[in-house]
Amino acid sequence: MSWVTTDAPTRAELDACVTCGLCLPHCPTFRLTGDETASPRGRLTAMAAVAEGLAPLDATFEEIMGFCLQCRACEAACPSLVPFGRAMEGARAELTAQRPSRVRTVRHWVLGRALAMRRVVAVATFAVAIAQRLRLDRVGAGPLARLRGLRRLPIPPRPTVGRRFPTAASRRGTAALLAGCVMDPWFSDVHTATVGVLTRAGYDVVVPSAQTCCGALAAHDGAAAAAKALAARNVAAFAASDLVVVDAAGCSAHMKEYGAWADEGAAVAARVRDVTELTAELVAAGALPSIPGDGERVAVQDPCHLRHAQRITAAPRALVRAAGYTPVEIDPAAMCCGAAGVYTVLRPDTSRELGVRKAAQVRDAGVEVVVSANPGCEMQLRGLLGASHRVLHPVELYWHALEQEKERS
C-alpha cells in the first residue's frame, strides 16, 4: 500500500529531487543531527520509497516526517525547485489518513476547528490574560511558562473583525485585512499598526466578518480536510477584495498557496500581500515617508515563512530603515528559530535548542530591539530573551516612528 489520499506527494513533486544534497546544510534538523533521516533529501527519499511501495508507511516514516520543522529553508536552496513544503503537507495528510491516533484527532480538532471558533479562542484568551495578571506564567518551567513569550493580553479584548477603518488621506484603494485566529486577540497591537500604516497610505481597511483562521497550522499538520474547509471560507470572504493584507508571515505564506487548497483559491492567492512587502513598496514609492531617526541598531529576525516560503528579505529591513533605525543581521544562515507553529509544543526539546541558538545570536548582536514578522517566532524570541529585549513586528516599529513623527511636527 502506498498513498490513499489525493493530497499525497505527487510523482512530479518527488521526481523533481535529483538528490544532489544541496539542501542539507540549510535544514535545521540536519544541522543538529548530521543525520540523513533528518534532512530534506532523506524525507523526500522516504516519501518516494513509500510512494513506490518499497517501504511501509510506518512509525519510522511518521517519526521522519514529524521531525521536520516545515521551515522550507530547503526549498529556497533547491536548484531543482522541489516544492518541499507541499510534499511534506501531503505526507502528513497521508499519516492522518493511514495512522489515525487519538492525539492527532484532538490536535486536528484544535487546529482545524477550535481556532476557527471565536468564542473558544476568546475564552482561552481570557483565561491566559487572567493567568498573566496572576503572574502564573512567571512560575517554574511548567506548561504555563510557555506563555512567557506572549504579549500582555488586553482585558477587555479589542477585536478588529467586522470593523472598517476609513482612510483620511487621499484614497488609494481598499485593503482587506486577515484578522487571523490568534492574531486578533493576542497581537492586536500589530493589527493596530497595520491598520494605521495602511490608512495613512490611503487605504480604507476592511476586516470582513465572514473570514476565519487561514488554516496554515491545520495544513502543516496534515489536517487537510479542515484546512480546505477554512480556505474555502476565506476564499468566499475575500472574493471581492482587490487586496488582501496579512500581518502574520505564516498566514500570508499559506494564503498565497490557496490555489492548492480551495476552488477559485488561486484568484485570492494572487491578491494576498504580506504587510511588510506592501508597506516597503509604499515607502519606496513615496506613498509613506521615511522617518529620520538616530539609527539605533535593530536586529531583524527572518520568519521562515517570510524568507524561505515567500522569499521576502529586503522588505523588513527596508521598514526598519524607514523607521529611522539600522537593521542588524543576526543569522546569515537564516535558520529557523524553532517555533515552527505547533512544533514548539510537539517537540519542545528541538524547538528550544534552535530557539536558544537564535536568542544567543540576538544577544551577540548587542541590540535591545528585535523585529519579527510572525507571531510564533515573536513568542519564541520573547520567551527566550526575557525582559532585556523588546520584540515586535517590523510594521509596528515603523508605525511607532510614524506616530512619533506626527507628535513632533
Added chain:
Amino acid sequence: MSFLDALHAVVGRERVRSQPLELLLFAKDAGVRAGTAAAVVFPETPEETAACVRVAREWGVPVIPRGAGTGLAGGAVPEEPGLVVVMTRMNRIHSVDVAGRTAWVGPGVINLDLSVELGRHGLHYAPDPSSQSACTIGGNVGTNAGGPHCLAEGTTVAHILAVELVTADAEIHILGGEAPDPPGLDLRGVVVGSEGTLGLVTRILVKLTQNPPHVRTLLIAFADVAAAAKTVSDVIAAGIVPAALEMMDREMVRAVENFVHAGFPTEAAAVLLAEVTGFEDGVVAEAGTIARIADAAGANEVRVASEGAERDEWWRGRKSAFGAVAQAAPDYYLHDTVVPRTKLVDVLTDVYEIGGRYGLTMLNVFHAGDGNLHPLVAFDAREPGMLDKVEEAAKEMVRVSVEAGGSLSGEHGVGSEKRDLMPLVFDPVDLDAQARLRDAFDPDGLFNPGKVLPSGSRCADFDYVAAGAVP
C-alpha cells in the same frame, strides 16, 4: 550479543540507525546507483570510530564511510550490505593557526562553513567543489575533490597536510604533518582520494589560503561552443592561469537562470565564467587580456561582475548547475573526464555528436580551464531502455576523452560508477599494483569493498618476468 547490540554498546542506541526505511536513506549518495546499508552509525570521536571498526571487523561487516552524501560516483554507496559510518557529527574546527595558515578540522566540517569561519582572519580553504555549501572536508579528502578554483590552486590533496586515519586493525595513525616533507613515504598523499578504501579519516590538517586583495570576475557570452572552448585554450596558451575558468552551454545556462535569476544571457550558445585574483594592477591587466582573447575568438558580450553580490550570484548559479538539471528531466547522468586543454574543442564536438546520435538531452557545464568535462545527460529512467542507452552514450563519451589523452575522473572519484572503466586507462599490471597498495593498508578488504578497482585487479600471476629478463 548481536551486531547492533555491539554498536549500541559503542555509541549508544540513539546514534545507530537500523530501521529498514532509515537504512534506505543511506543506500545512495548524489549519484544514480543505490546499495544496501546493514546499519548506520554516527561516531563522535576517533576512538569511537576505531571502536566501530573493531566491531565491524569482528562481525565481518564491511565499513563504508559517508560524509554529506553529495558524491556523484557512488563512493558512499554500500556495494554489499555494510556498516555506514557517518562522519557528520565530527564537525568541529579543532584549532586554527592563523600565522601558520593551517587548521585541524573534523571530517564532518562542511567545506563552505570552514571558509566562512576563516573569513575574519582573511583566509579561506581553497578547494571549492560545486557542492561546497553541503559537502564535508572528510568527503573532499575521500574523493580528492576539485572545484572551479582548483585551476590555480590545485585539488584537495594540495591543501591537506595531514590526516588521522583509523586503519583496519582499529589503530589510529597520523599521516603527514604540519612541518613540510615529513620523513618517509607520503602515505597522506595516498589516503587523499582513496575513497574510503584505506581507512576512516577522523581528523584533517588543512592548509589555508590568503584571501586575494582583488578579484575580477568576467562573464563572457559566445554564439557557439567552439569559440568558447578556443578562448579557454588561448587564455592558457597566453600564459595566464586564471583563478577559475568555467563553461556552461545554453541548456545549462537556462536551467541555472531559472533558479538564481542572476541575469545570465540565456540566448548565448555558451557562457564562460573567468575569474582573476591578485593585486589590482595585475588583475586589471589579466582581465583585459582575457577579454581581448575572447573578443578575438568571437565573443558576443563581456560583462564584469560588480564586487560582492553579483559575483556571488554568478557563482551560486554555476555551483547549483547539477541540481538545476532536474528542471529538464528527473534523472541525470554525468561524467567527469579530463582531456588536454588543447583537445577541448575536438572532444566537445564529439560529445555533442554522440548525444545527438543517441537522441539524448545534453547539457554541459565544466571546469574548462582544467579540461575537466562534465557532459551531462538529462533523462527519465522510467522510459524503457533509456538507462541502457544513456550508459552506452556515456561510455562512448568517456572513450573519446580517453583517446584524446584524458583520464576517467578529474574530481568526482571512481567509486563504483567508473570502476569497471578503469582498464581504459590502466593496464592489468597498473591495476594489480594499486590493488597491492590497497592490501598493504587493508588486507581483508574491510573498507568500502567494490570501489575504485574492478574485481580481479589483484592478479596473483604477476610474478612478473619482464621482457628480456631471461638470459
Added chain:
Amino acid sequence: MTGTADRALAPYLETIPDPLPEGLPAVGHVVAPRSVDEAAAILAIASRHGLSVLVWGGGTHQGYGHPVRSDVVLLTTEMRRVVEWLPDDLTVLVDAGVPVAELTRMLDERSQTPVLPEHPGDATVGGVVAAGISGWGRLRYGPVRDRVLQVVIVTGDGRVVTGGGRVVKNVTGYDLPRLATGSLGSLGVIATVCLKLWPRPSFAASIAVSDPVEALAKAYRPLAVLETDAGSWVYLTGTEAEVVAQARALGGAAEEGLGWPDPLDDPGVVVVRVPPRLTPEAVRRVRSIDGGVRFRAAHGVGEVRVGLVSGDGGPVAVLRRWAESHEGSVVLERAADGWTLDPWGAPPGSVDLQAKVKAAFDPAGVVNPGRLPGGI
C-alpha cells in the same frame, strides 16, 4: 654475487658511461638501462637473485637516508628523452634521467617553468622527484609533489607500473605520483615523469627586508621569503605593475630579477623542518649554534637548511630534539666522509604501515633497502 646473476646482468653492463659519475660507491656492478624495459629486466633479475640495487641519478641527493649497502648501482642517466612537451597544455613528459637544468632551460624558451630547484647542479628530474626536493618557489607553487601528474615506476620486482595521468587534474586510482615523490627509490626506479608546468611570470623582483616575519604576513602570495646569515628577502613575481605595487607596499628596495642565495657548500648540510609558524624560532636556534653557521631559511614553509663544518653531532641533536617535540624533523642532506650522524632521527609512527607499502612494490626488498626512516 653468483655466477648466474652475473650472466643475467651481462647484457646491461655495456652501456655504462665512461667515465663513471663521481662518488659512486665501489660495488660489483654498475648498470645503466636505456629504457623502461631494460630497467624492468634488471630489477627482475635483482629480485630473483636477491641483489640489492642502489638507484643513482645525478648523485646530488645521495646523502639522504641511511647508507644503502648495494650489490648493483643502477644509473638512470641513460634514460634522458624529453618524450612530449605540450606547451599549450602546460605539461611535459620526460625520462627520469633528464637533467633538471636542461629541462628548465628548454621550458624557458616558451616562458614556462617546472618550478624545480633553482640550483639543481647535476640533479636529474627523476632524482629530484625521488628525493622530493622542492625549489624556493614552493611557498607560491607548492612542493614538487604537487607537480607530478604521472609516474612510471619500475618496481623492485621488475613490474612497470604507471600511476596518475597526463592531464592537469586527475583522481583516477590511487595517487602513485605523490607516493613516489620523496620515496627515495624505495619502491623502485622512477622511469618517466609527467610534470605540470606554470607560465613564468613576466616580471620578478627581490626586496631586501629587515623583518621577514612581518613581510610574510603583509605580502600577498610571494614566491618566497628567505632569511640567510646575510640578510632577508621577499621574492615577488607577476606583471611588472603588480610587482612594483606590491614592492612599494612592502616598503623595501626592490631589485629586478630573482637573486637567490647561493647554495650552501659546507661539507655537511642538515634540513630543519618545523611547522611554518616556528620558522623564526628555528632561525633563532640555528643562529645560536656555537661558532656560527651558514643557513638558508624559508619563511612560511618551515624549512631551514643549515651548513655543518664538523661531524660533531651535538648541535644537530639539540635542534632535532626541539624540532621533534613540535612534530618536525631534522634530516641529514649530506655529510663528509667519516661523519656519523643519524640521517633521520625518530622514525614516524606509521613506520609499520610504510614497510607494508614498500613491500607492495618491492616484495624482495632489493631497491635502496633500509634507506628510509626506520630502516625500511
